[in-house]
Amino acid sequence: MSNDADRLAMAAQLARQALRATWYLALNRLVDWRTERLGLARAFRPSLPVPSLAELLADQWRLLISDASAVRDRLYPPTESQSIAPLSHLARVGGMLADLPDALSRRANADATTAKGEPAAAGVPHYYAQDFHFQTGGYLSERSARLYDVQVETLFMGAAAPMRRAALGAVCAHVAGRDQRRMSLLDVGCGTGRFLRQVRLALPAIGLGGIDLSRAYLEEARSHLKGVRGAELTEAAAEHMPLADRGVDIVTAIFLYHELPPEVRRRVTAEIARVLKPGGLFVFLDSLQMGDRPGWDGLLEAFPVRFHEPYYRHYLSDDLEGMFGDAGLTVHATATPFLSKLMVSKKR
Ligand SMILES: C[S@@+](CC[C@H](N)C(=O)[O-])C[C@H]1O[C@@H](n2cnc3c(N)ncnc32)[C@H](O)[C@@H]1O
Numbered sequence: 001m002s003n004d005a006d007r008l009a010m011a012a013q014l015a016r017q018a019l020r021a022t023w024y025l026a027l028n029r030l031v032d033w034r035t036e037r038l039g040l041a042r043a044f045r046p047s048l049p050v051p052s053l054a055e056l057l058a059d060q061w062r063l064l065i066s067d068a069s070a071v072r073d074r075l076y077p078p079t080e081s082q083s084i085a086p087l088s089h090l091a092r093v094g095g096m097l098a099d100l101p102d103a104l105s106r107r108a109n110a111d112a113t114t115a116k117g118e119p120a121a122a123g124v125p126h127y128y129a130q131d132f133h134f135q136t137g138g139y140l141s142e143r144s145a146r147l148y149d150v151q152v153e154t155l156f157m158g159a160a161a162p163m164r165r166a167a168l169g170a171v172c173a174h175v176a177g178r179d180q181r182r183m184s185l186l187d188v189g190c191g192t193g194r195f196l197r198q199v200r201l202a203l204p205a206i207g208l209g210g211i212d213l214s215r216a217y218l219e220e221a222r223s224h225l226k227g228v229r230g231a232e233l234t235e236a237a238a239e240h241m242p243l244a245d246r247g248v249d250i251v252t253a254i255f256l257y258h259e260l261p262p263e264v265r266r267r268v269t270a271e272i273a274r275v276l277k278p279g280g281l282f283v284f285l286d287s288l289q290m291g292d293r294p295g296w297d298g299l300l301e302a303f304p305v306r307f308h309e310p311y312y313r314h315y316l317s318d319d320l321e322g323m324f325g326d327a328g329l330t331v332h333a334t335a336t337p338f339l340s341k342l343m344v345s346k347k348r
Helices: 004-036 053-073 087-110 118-122 142-155 159-177 194-202 215-224 262-275 293-307 312-316 320-326
Strands: 184-188 206-211 232-235 248-254 276-287 327-337 340-347
Touching: 004 053, 004 087, 004 142, 053 159, 087 142, 142 159, 142 215, 142 312, 159 194, 159 248, 159 276, 159 340, 184 194, 184 262, 194 206, 194 215, 206 215, 215 327, 248 262, 262 276, 262 327, 262 340, 276 312, 276 320, 293 312, 320 327, 320 340
Parallel strands: 184 206, 184 248, 206 232, 248 276
Antiparallel strands: 276 340, 327 340
């Protein structure tokens, strides 16, 4: 039974998130408007059905209510009122808008090669040194690391963080009733550390680690984790994790798999299964797949036309449950929070 304080916490969370979503919806519209003005909009008529904006916003609202309900039920804490200083945020918004003409020109010319020119490209796998999303420098520049979150939130109308919180709910439900001081969580493809910070605020005593191939993104993650007990961040490929067998209680992978070639997806899954303890939890969150919401399939069809996502089409119909099962991970629950797919598995 929730009391008045819990209901108030729910209302405050909903208000905070609605305001944030409105801001990013405005940025989303601004980017579309600027794209038109630059004459670089790309006409693409999906062959499959697409939802209306009203339908999308209604579903996003359901996501926010579900997040606020988890706060009311004390599954995890509310979001911080401010995890980035407003001026720094505005500077990043300006950076995103300034970068737009270059990114759109690359899209028009089907050119995704600036990452290859970055010094860090020498040490990473071939499939990785590309301009994912047509971002300048791919994942390999400091500028890209600074702009990534604003770009992603603008694309998702502010829903990226609430979708990640659906994964946080699965993590917290697993930890409830256990001694978190004796537990560890590894976020694979942790990027700029947005999810790690959310986990840290919810679970102050758990052992936290993150792995990512991008030094620049890990630097941004370190800076984002300032002010809270940190995480051990490792620059490494998810398909060769420098970790012992059966040492981790929980592994999470968020918006990672759709960016991996099919065979690397399988190697990463085998690695995740290897480092997990028996009975350990694997929480996967990534894009919807074809057929998850048939009325929205046209959106999935259009995504790789608008953004450089070389492995996304294969991802859309990959047999994730079969792949997890082959690695020894049994799926216990699946959900589709807004534009994402959440799969919760346990190692056999
Ligand atoms: C779309 S971003 C998602 C980042 C983060 N999980 C989030 O929720 O925003 C994908 C991330 O995966 C990382 N990545 C891609 N391939 C990788 C690999 N083979 N090994 C480790 N990290 C990888 C990228 O550097 C990037 O930070």
